[in-house]
Amino acid sequence: MRSPDGARLAYTCVRDGAFGIATIPVEGGEERVLIAGGGHYDGPDYTPDGRHIWFNSDRGGRMTLWRMGPGGEDPEEMTGGESVDWFPHPSPDGRHVLYLAYPPGTEGHPFGREVSLRLMPAAGGAGETLASFWGGQGTINVPSWSPDARRFAFVRYARP
Numbered sequence: 001m002r003s004p005d006g007a008r009l010a011y012t013c014v015r016d017g018a019f020g021i022a023t024i025p026v027e028g029g030e031e032r033v034l035i036a037g038g039g040h041y042d043g044p045d046y047t048p049d050g051r052h053i054w055f056n057s058d059r060g061g062r063m064t065l066w067r068m069g070p071g072g073e074d075p076e077e078m079t080g081g082e083s084v085d086w087f088p089h090p091s092p093d094g095r096h097v098l099y100l101a102y103p104p105g106t107e108g109h110p111f112g113r114e115v116s117l118r119l120m121p122a123a124g125g126a127g128e129t130l131a132s133f134w135g136g137q138g139t140i141n142v143p144s145w146s147p148d149a150r151r152f153a154f155v156r157y158a159r160p
Contacts (some may be wrong), residue, residue: 001045001053001143002026003070010034010044010053021055021072034072045143046070047090047122054078054088054097063109065099078124083116087140090122093149097122100140101129111137117154134159 001010006026013022013033020036021044035041039059046053052067059066060077065088068075079085083101086109090097101116102109113136118127133156144153 003046004048004050008070010046012042012044021053021068023070032072035068035075043087043141045089048092048094052090054090056086056088056099065097079120079127081126083118085118085127089140089143089145089152091149092145092147095122095149096120098140098145098152099127100135101127102136109137112157112160115139 008023010023013020018037019041020033021041022031022033024031039057041057044053044055054067056063057066063084064077065079065085066075066077082104084106086100088097088099096119099118101118115135116132117130119130120127135156139155
């Protein structure tokens with residue numbers, strides 16, 4: 001994901017056998033690993049004001065949503081319910097975060113499962129289920145908000 005000022009890219013990396021979130025200047029330069037080790041890290045996405053990078057990680061024992069400062073400071077767990085949460089995407093207006101929730105006990109982010117799209121306040125709090133359907137891997141792996149933050153796109157799969 002590109003930072004709001006267009007200067008850096010955030011991405012998932014594996015360094016020395018450990019997953020992490022890193023950034024690199026768009027124009028080239030040194031990679032900076034912001035957070036790593038102690039679990040799986042995936043799905044980094046900047047808030048529109050650049051104050052946070054949201055991501056998902058199982059560093060707390062199971063996959064939940066986290067956010068941290070743009071330099072990796074102050075990682076904070078943002079979801080903590082029973083669901084297995086993946087792919088946080090802050091809305092363009094900065095008010096909400098859209099994410100994919102799997103049933104408790106799901107390993108990874110598989111294709112072909114009952115899932116829910118949830119929306120939570122960007123400041124934290126309970127996620128509201130917007131829709132439940134057959135989906136999973138590929139449903140919202142990339143940001144899919146409309147520029148006005150009123151709509152988003154997602155993929156729902158046909159049940160076998």
